[in-house]
Amino acid sequence: MAAITLQGVTKRYGNVTAVQALDLAIREGEFMVLLGPSGCGKTTTLNMIAGLEEISDGTLLFDAKDVTRLPPHKREVAMVFQSYALYPNKTVAENIAFPLRLRGVPKAEIDRAVASVAEQLELTPLLQRRPNQLSGGQRQRVALGRAIVRQPSVFLMDEPLSNLDATLRLSMRSLIKRLHHQLKATFVYVTHDQAEALTLADRIAVMQGGIVQQLDTPEGIYERPANTFVASFLGSPQINLLRAGLPRPAWVAEGRDVIVGLRPEDVARPTEGLTALSGRVELVSPLGSETQLELALPGASITLRVPKDWRVTEGETLAFGIDPARLHVFDAATERRIAP
Amino acid sequence: MARRLLLALFSALFVLYVAGPVLWLLSSSLQMESEITAVPPNWLPPHPGLHNFTAIFTAGDSAEYANRGIAGFLPSGAANLLPALYNSLKVGLWVAGLNLLFSLTAAYAIAVIDFKGRRATLYTVLATRVIPDIALVVPLFLVIRNLGLINSIGALVVTYLAVTVPFTIFILISYFEGIPRDLYRASRIDGCGHWGALRHVYLPLSLPALVAALMFAFLTSWNEFLFALVLTQNAAAQTLPIIIAGFVMDFTTSFSFVNAAGVIAILPPVLLAIIFQRYIVSGLTAGAVKG
Numbered sequence: 001m002a003a004i005t006l007q008g009v010t011k012r013y014g015n016v017t018a019v020q021a022l023d024l025a026i027r028e029g030e031f032m033v034l035l036g037p038s039g040c041g042k043t044t045t046l047n048m049i050a051g052l053e054e055i056s057d058g059t060l061l062f063d064a065k066d067v068t069r070l071p072p073h074k075r076e077v078a079m080v081f082q083s084y085a086l087y088p089n090k091t092v093a094e095n096i097a098f099p100l101r102l103r104g105v106p107k108a109e110i111d112r113a114v115a116s117v118a119e120q121l122e123l124t125p126l127l128q129r130r131p132n133q134l135s136g137g138q139r140q141r142v143a144l145g146r147a148i149v150r151q152p153s154v155f156l157m158d159e160p161l162s163n164l165d166a167t168l169r170l171s172m173r174s175l176i177k178r179l180h181h182q183l184k185a186t187f188v189y190v191t192h193d194q195a196e197a198l199t200l201a202d203r204i205a206v207m208q209g210g211i212v213q214q215l216d217t218p219e220g221i222y223e224r225p226a227n228t229f230v231a232s233f234l235g236s237p238q239i240n241l242l243r244a245g246l247p248r249p250a251w252v253a254e255g256r257d258v259i260v261g262l263r264p265e266d267v268a269r270p271t272e273g274l275t276a277l278s279g280r281v282e283l284v285s286p287l288g289s290e291t292q293l294e295l296a297l298p299g300a301s302i303t304l305r306v307p308k309d310w311r312v313t314e315g316e317t318l319a320f321g322i323d324p325a326r327l328h329v330f331d332a333a334t335e336r337r338i339a340p
Numbered sequence: 341m342a343r344r345l346l347l348a349l350f351s352a353l354f355v356l357y358v359a360g361p362v363l364w365l366l367s368s369s370l371q372m373e374s375e376i377t378a379v380p381p382n383w384l385p386p387h388p389g390l391h392n393f394t395a396i397f398t399a400g401d402s403a404e405y406a407n408r409g410i411a412g413f414l415p416s417g418a419a420n421l422l423p424a425l426y427n428s429l430k431v432g433l434w435v436a437g438l439n440l441l442f443s444l445t446a447a448y449a450i451a452v453i454d455f456k457g458r459r460a461t462l463y464t465v466l467a468t469r470v471i472p473d474i475a476l477v478v479p480l481f482l483v484i485r486n487l488g489l490i491n492s493i494g495a496l497v498v499t500y501l502a503v504t505v506p507f508t509i510f511i512l513i514s515y516f517e518g519i520p521r522d523l524y525r526a527s528r529i530d531g532c533g534h535w536g537a538l539r540h541v542y543l544p545l546s547l548p549a550l551v552a553a554l555m556f557a558f559l560t561s562w563n564e565f566l567f568a569l570v571l572t573q574n575a576a577a578q579t580l581p582i583i584i585a586g587f588v589m590d591f592t593t594s595f596s597f598v599n600a601a602g603v604i605a606i607l608p609p610v611l612l613a614i615i616f617q618r619y620i621v622s623g624l625t626a627g628a629v630k631g
């Protein structure tokens with residue numbers, strides 16, 4: 001097991017700074033997700049942890065050991081790639097055995113390890129096939145097998161599920177979560193998919209422009225987004241962010257320019273203690289268990305998600321209540337969260 | 341219909357154009373001098389026989405002028421033909437082998453390792469091939485002479501490598517760049533250093549390019565005339581093209597002998613092509629990464 005510490009880690013390509021003075025302490029055995037839009041520096045960060053990209057500035061520690069300049073094959077990390085990256089000239093068994101072969105593990109031991117990994121990932125009937133004879137999900141399981149066969153202390157995953165279809169993605173997601181519980185290794189997982197991040201992570205680092213915008217638990221990120229970027233990146237449908245039209249909580253100083261955020265699901269029937277609002281329903285989109293509404297308030301338009309038994313019809317005027325404590329308030333200039 | 345006929349006609353003409361000389365070479369190598377020079381020509385040997393080949397393989401013992409009786413006569417350099425064949429083979433194999441070794445490592449470094457001046461290195465290597473060979477002959481001769489390498493196999497090997505290595509590097513780089521980068525990354529993570537990545541990823545997946553490079557280097561060396569003419573002056577290091585060219589520069593030309601020598605000269609490259617053609621297959625990286 002290993003804790004991973006990044007201290008002021010920076011990556012520059014010529015004049016472009018991909019990752020800027022990143023400080024991140026990943027705890028031993030933690031499942032850390034780096035989340036952000038493409039080009040935010042999350043994959044670059046992962047590659048620097050792996051040793052596949054040189055670190056321009058800063059220090060990288062595994063536990064107390066400085067590995068900043070260590071080549072990848074000496075770092076003892078395992079990695080799973082979005083593209084699977086299986087060796088096309090080797091069979092499934094040879095792919096999984098390869099890291100052990102390179103370490104000079106005796107053949108009998110390799111065979112045992114490969115068999116046990118294959119069993120765990122349900123690859124046993126496929127061991128003699130080549131990668132081009134496998135489906136996408138099978139290939140990704142082989143890639144996982146190649147990574148776990150070494151029993152590494154650090155596990156790096158670069159969007160491992162992005163190339164799979166939706167159903168497969170769900171089952172692979174729970175497989176990865178189970179693996180984390182079993183292996184108790186440190187996982188660093190890169191994704192742009194907020195659902196993956198929220199379901200898998202112990203903590204999430206939301207990145208944009210090469211900078212960590214917020215580092216917190218999934219609940220913390222969702223409930224207390226540090227700025228408008230984080231607020232709008234997580235949550236589906238997106239949070240409503242408005243300069244005007246939503247009620248300002250009482251504690252916000254009079255005259256201060258703020259952005260008020262309301263999660264679409266943070267609404268209720270108007271009752272005592274809630275701020276009552278009403279607006280004209282412009283669009284109704286049933287989602288099965290819930291219904292998504294587009295609502296025109298005086299001077300603003302918002303999206304809401306309400307239980308389906310509200311039975312809303314287009315064109316009606318809907319009265320609803322919001323809890324001022326559930327509103328998110330951001331400074332209009334800095335876009336940072338302000339709290340009472 | 342007419343289209344297909346025309347297509348067939350022109351295909352046949354093209355085949356004849358390409359294969360005609362080779363077929364004539366084969367046919368005439370089995371004929372006697374008088375049959376080759378007959379008018380109209382004998383397209384097929386009237387009395388096919390291996391006498392010309394026998395003459396080549398016995399030329400060393402009896403390199404006398406005009407001692408072949410009715411079959412024809414021997415050119416003055418006939419005894420040098422077999423040593424030249426051996427020289428050509430030696431030079432060709434050395435060039436093919438060393439070319440691969442140097443180009444492979446250089447191409448890997450340029451294609452895979454991100455070092456400062458990588459583009460500049462590639463351009464410098466390629467720029468050496470912009471200068472025509474004829475401009476280099478005299479300076480090269482002086483260098484080789486000062487090194488004391490004139491009339492040696494080594495002189496030819498070194499010179500030919502200077503021709504083949506830049507091209508081979510270029511070919512291999514473009515091939516290497518087509519191999520998914522994630523495979524390299526995966527191999528580094530799995531525990532390979534640069535040698536390991538070269539051996540386990542780039543070598544097995546670029547087999548067709550390696551075979552092509554091998555053939556290219558061997559053929560370049562096998563066919564080369566200009567440098568061989570200048571850098572070698574006696575039978576110790578002279579290669580086939582020089583010796584065979586000498587036959588037609590003789591005071592009389594023995595077509596039967598020259599043609600038989602020609603057949604022998606094309607055999608090694610043809611054999612090489614037959615042996616290696618099964619490795620020239622595409623689609624080696626199928627299934628490596630998501631397509």
